[in-house]
Amino acid sequence: MVTVSPPGTWAYVLRLPHDPRAARVARMTVRAALNGHGAGEVVDVVELLVSEQVTNAYRHTKGPASLRLAALAGGRLRVGVRDGHPHVPAPFGRPPWDRVPPPPADAENGRGLRLVQLHADAWGCRPLGGGPLGRDAGKLLWFEVGGPRKAMAGT
Template identity: 60%
Template sequence: MVTVSPPEPWSYALHLPHDPRAPRVARMTLRAALAGHGMPELLDTAELLTSEMVTNAYRHAKGAAAMRVRGGEGGRLRVGVWDSNPHIPPPFDRPSRPLRTAPAADEDDGGRGLLLVRLWADDWGGYPLGDDLFGRGGKLLWFELGVAAEAVVAA
């Protein structure tokens, strides 16, 4: 069975409670959206990066989070994760640029998730939100993937 993607961009939004199961729910939602829109070639990388960003939202914010998944022209995918913590971790507080921060030490419990996003996404960033759609402020971190970039990562 062949799935045909609609010619116009599409998007889905998901409200995530502050719950340790939120990354799994986000991955399942992303998997369903990409399968439904005929984008399986992006699934592995998108699923990993989404999981890392939703996990960070759970670990570093005290409240709910939200995820938005958008498909665009040319097989592009954009995933945004909102949380209530206004702190934007570097280098997401600046426009995309080459990685200049040291990776986490072997004994560190964290610090690798956003490194994966920076290394594997085609583009990424973040910005603060005043009164966002949930009326709580916070921040939005996002990443983009494209079919061509996924093929390079897989190779």
């Protein structure tokens, strides 16, 4: 069986253990993959947003996470981080996605997902069903760069 993909498309998936070093491993993987595919112009922003999402997965869950990088048609890059926690944070949750207020100046956290809102061209969340014994529960938070700017929850 032959699989045909549109030119310039590719995908990588990385399973990340519940480990404080997972964000660093994810950043290094993103940098290597994007530079290897000639997408160096988006490395810094993708590396920043991946670091925030993987750090949140580590901080707010007790299990592993996974990172998926996919080059799509039209020069877009979609990045997804899957974790086992069902809570969908803003700006990935219900509309209005564009009204996530900035945290207070003295807050020690709460800025990470606002960065997605500021730097990604599109973002969304796909809740994952609770399969047998709840193993598939959780969510997939994703964002895109390199396309028209819009928020699309649930896709």
